[in-house]
Amino acid sequence: MQTIGLVGGMSWESSAVYYRDLNLGVQERLGGLSSPKLVLSTVDFAEVTDLEDAERWQQIGELLAEAGRGVERAGADFLLLCTTTFHKVADQVEAAVGIPLVHLADVVSKACIDQGVTKVGFIGTKVAMEDRFFIDRLAGQGVEAIVPAQEHHEWLNAAIYEELVHGHVLPRTRRRVVEIVEELWDAGAGGVLLGCTELELLIKQPDVELPVFPCTSLHVEAALDRALS
Template identity: 35%
Template sequence: MRKLGLIGGMSWVSTRSYYDHINRLVQRRAEPLASAPLIIDSLDFRRLHGLHEAQDWARAAQVLGESARHLEAAGATAIVIGANSMHKVYDEVAAQVDIPIIHIAECVGKRMQRDGATNAALIGTRNVMTENFYRQHLVAHGVDLTPPDMANVEILDRIIYDELMLGKATRDAERALKTMISRKEQDGVEAIVLACTELELVVDVDANVLPIFDSTRIHCEAAVDWIMGGD
């Protein structure tokens, strides 16, 4: 199996999910006692929280780039960034290493195209929902995305940053997400892209009113494909 590098800590909750999903998939594909060959660089999220201005994101690109270089030097043959929002600086980070970085939104777009999903709502943090860096990858794979509902953006940012990233999964948050998704279904949306790694804590990915494309699971599946020798 090939060694994978994971840039984590954004948040630690997300990193825990990546570690769990990747190892369970490796175990399933290899044998019961198998575990994934991983190098994890868990960053201090305080250095990467509240990014607004261009200089903030330039600093984030430096922090993630340094992490990527460390992982490459430690023997990683490919890298995943364990956060949707940080893919805003994907190009700048990828330019700093000579090994591939597996793009989360590209993986989701390919999966949706394979499954014939052409109409969806994107649910995640503010920059993922409102900016083009993530949406363009899904649109390029034939997915028509509904415009972001700014009321939902405010609700989601509060739930994600004030609760989920602290490891808190409340019934109120579960109800809020269930209502949000149900309303999307009533509006004619055909699928949901769960584009925040922590949201699986309060969304039933496997049993919902709409098909859920969970970016974390899809990204982890692509990571395990690499580990097991795929392209």
């Protein structure tokens, strides 16, 4: 079994989901008392979000790169960033380490294409929806991503940062996100990417009619495939 390296803390709710699901996945696949070999480094989310607000992405990349190097030094065979938004600096992190980085967009695009879906709605933080770093990476793999109307962006960002990262899962928020998914369906989406780990706390497949692609769950499965191959 290979050792999985995780850079987390963006938010701790996200890191907890990765840790839990990697353990559940190994137990399901191997049984008994089996558990994954993991190295986890977490950053201070307050520091990172302050830098994000100031658009100091170079410094964010340096922080995550140093965390990645620490994970590598601790024995990880490959690396995952436990975040969608901060994949904006994934190339900077990847260049700083000597182990492979399993890029979330590559994992998600493969899952979409495997299901015959080449146009998807993408819901996430304001940065993830408005900057092209994730959408362009998907496009390079043959998947077109469309985002909600501009009027929803600030509200979605607030729902993620003010509710979900604190573990607050509210029915009124779920109802509005479902309405946004339906708008994406009307715009031609054949599926929806939950492009933020915390959104997976809110939206499940039974909530919407479009196929749901939960980015974190797919990332976890790809990590398990690699670690156990």
